[in-house]
Amino acid sequence: MRIGLAGFDPADATDLAVAAHYARALRRRGHRVVARGAEVWHLHLFGRDPGPFLRKAERGRWPVVTTLHLVLADYLRFAGGRRTLERLARLGPLAAVCAAQRREALRLVPALAGRLRAVYSCGPSLPRARGRAAAPIILCSARLAPYKGIDLLLMAFARLRETRPEARLVLAGRDQSRGSLAGFAGRLGLAPHVEFAGQLSPSALSRRLAEARVFVLPSRRENFPIALLEAMSAGKAVVATRAGGVSELVRHGVDGLLVPSGDPGALTRAMRRLWDDPALRRRLGASARRRARRFSWDAAAAAYEPLYAAAA
The missing domain is CATH 3.40.50.2000 (Glycogen Phosphorylase B;)
Incomplete structure (x- = not known):
């Protein structure tokens, strides 16, 4: 045809x-x-x-x-x-x-x-990359728009750093907030610890995924998020909200950790759990990679x- x-x-x-x-x-x-x-x-x-x-x-x-x-x-x-x-x-x-x-x-x-x-x-198949960040990072790849819940992630990350001060957050994606998210990060005292990386090329995104300890998608609303599928394909342990079709992709406790939408405290607890448990990250990441192949x-x-x- x-x-x-x-x-x-x-x-x-x-x-x-x-x-x-x-x-x-x-x-x-x-x-x-x-x-x-x-x-x-x-x-x-x-x-x-x-x-x-x-x-x-x-x-x-x-x-x-x-x-x-x-x-x-x-x-x-x-x-x-x-x-x-x-x-x-x-x-x-x-x-x-x-x-x-x-x-x-x-x-x-x-x-x-x-x-x-x-x-x-x-989603686009990303090139394979290996790497390790100079300091451990949490990665979120998403359009920086209100429905993606980046403000909630910043609040959750601020709480995480109270007990895990070595953590850094990288936000990759087109910024539709007109700088308001950077201002919010500054008011939370996070400016030195959050990188607004902008929209990355596939090879650059692959490198940041290789460096990431945890991938987080904090959306208030979603369809079927390609960024989450990319992270799973890269074998990353993921934290995501139960928004839209996310639970059709991620099985809680099997391929990643799911939390309620709009709950920064739940995001913090899930991030801390993965941050502290390398064996859990490896198990969830391996399962996530297998799961992603179905799509x-x-x-x-x-x-x-x-x-x-x-x-x-």
Whole structure:
């Protein structure tokens, strides 16, 4: 089948890496990835306005499969967000990136019933790296936006340092807080102990993962977090909140430690537990690596084939 991919930002390195990995998986399954003349278009909706593509698809009556890579409650606050989803549903099936997102979507947009199924996301494969930080670090790789709960992590980290003063925190990701998180870290007395590393290249992220003792994702809301999947693929012991589809990826006490959303005290206790227990870190990290292998590009491509057939 000839499949066109749409919705990726050509200026975003992560978007381009995702598109390249998925295109290779489709080719391995015998499909052709084309820029025009597609039998089915696969739109990846990250929250950017799909209006130009949507209008072309409606005029040309293109069959379209849409994947929802977004926090739905936030997207629906934008004027026209609900209408856009309903228009896309008329062009073909939609895919949520986890079961939790599918449940939320059907609750918020009942018109999607019968058009929406869950297909797990994958992330860019990071190059392997080995390393050890000069001082032990905790790593969080996430967009620095309110729903990611970075403020909660800073509060939890401040409590951790009361008894583990050697710990350092590295925050990797695009800063959408306009500096407010750095200011908050300063008010907590953490400025010398927190590094705002910015958005890292895949090789740089791989190096920081190799250096990290613990990976933490403190989200208030989530879908199926690719950053968490990357950390698990690297064999890291992880702490994450029970937000969205996180518990579909991480089994508490098996692949990582899960805590309630919005609870800095629980984050502190989980981080301290992993910080102090190398054997537990090794056991959870090894299990996390095995677990992450289940969420492969080839599995995703196979899961989308029935949706492509239904759209065409």
